[in-house]
Amino acid sequence: MALPPPLPASPDPPRPRRRIPEATVARLPVYLRSLLEVEAEGQTTVSSERLAEMAGVNAAKVRKDLSYLGSYGTRGVGYDVEYLLFQMNRELGLTHDWPVVIVGIGNLGQALANYGGFGDRGFPVAALVDADPQRVGQKVGDIAIQDVDSLPALVRDQGVAIGVIATPATAAQEVADRLVSAGISSILNFAPALVTVPAGVSLRKVDLAVELQILSFYQQRRT
Amino acid sequence: MALPPPLPASPDPPRPRRRIPEATVARLPVYLRSLLEVEAEGQTTVSSERLAEMAGVNAAKVRKDLSYLGSYGTRGVGYDVEYLLFQMNRELGLTHDWPVVIVGIGNLGQALANYGGFGDRGFPVAALVDADPQRVGQKVGDIAIQDVDSLPALVRDQGVAIGVIATPATAAQEVADRLVSAGISSILNFAPALVTVPAGVSLRKVDLAVELQILSFYQQRRT
DNA sequence: ATGTGTGAATCGGTTCACAGCC
């Protein structure tokens, strides 16, 4: 399976569009990071063994995961670093930036706004939004805080595609609803609350208290 | 199975110590949060159906999960809120505080230090640590930043049990090693890097870039 | 009648092991 068999008269490159397991999707960014390291080392090729070691998984899993993207490896050799990087970036949709809006500019929201880690990696913080009229107009870094009502305009005019919820728990669902109705279909929720979204909208959550409580459970058990 | 059969002459209350699946452990904090809400509403009893709705899972899962803690429900009635809260807190090790040390007081570290969400929920930020001599001695809120070398003393004298890594990726493994050798066996890693720890040490990771990239994948696919 | 507790069926994901290709 060296080259994909040329489909009969297909006008533009048909994307594979295989169904990729959720667990695999969650690991792709980790492989991407590993590949970038390998690239930085100047290696032109890399084995599943090596990638596995760098990503903290086993080699069989790497091979199976990568096989969902297509047959991009060479038997007896390994994976071409550049080529795999290209495919991975394409698959993850990282060929262009995804502007982000942060909603709720309290302690955590400000921190996320200042945190460089977003912009670096293709997720520039395009806007900050808060429901508190007192905060609207204030600046964090060089971005002014806007009213919640400006969400639809942000989506329309700035192409904001991802919403980050950093409000108190009580406001989270309301904010999510407004994000969705403004046309945002990817949400990252930091509020310690259950948020539900319609089908077709992606939702990920990060709950620091939950993480600490999980650690507490195992710590407790050890002693 | 109303009462656990009395074991022959066991001197002190034998904890159940059943093996609890990892996936279940990760949901216990969510049930806890839901229970606290139910308690606040003044309900004295709650069904698996209701808890499921609040936690965003289905009722069968709630029942199975709770059954790992013991048979704390009453058929035809539901779960006693207070009693279940007590058991849950005990199981999660939340009957006392777990002091936390944050390592790496850059943007993210400072944010986490200021973020109230930790202390409120039984995880007081007991200390801040940074490798940069320039930062040592400075204060964030009312906590002074200490040198990395003070980690063993923090564990010994202040009972710090959980380490939070908020350093750049390059320092993460080194910091983890120092936390472990200082006697810390629960680590929450925010650095975008693979960190490995010896058996017997718990490690959870939160990688914001990874979360965004996962969202990007699905966003990409939709369009 | 109601709602838990739990075996049994099912499902998604991981690991094994080897055929296939370089």
Place this chain on the structure above:
DNA sequence: GGCTGTGAACCGATTCACACAT
């Protein structure tokens, strides 16, 4: 000989469905 790609076996977790307790 070396390393990928992938069916098959396996494993943990989820869901089903119902016996059982109140």
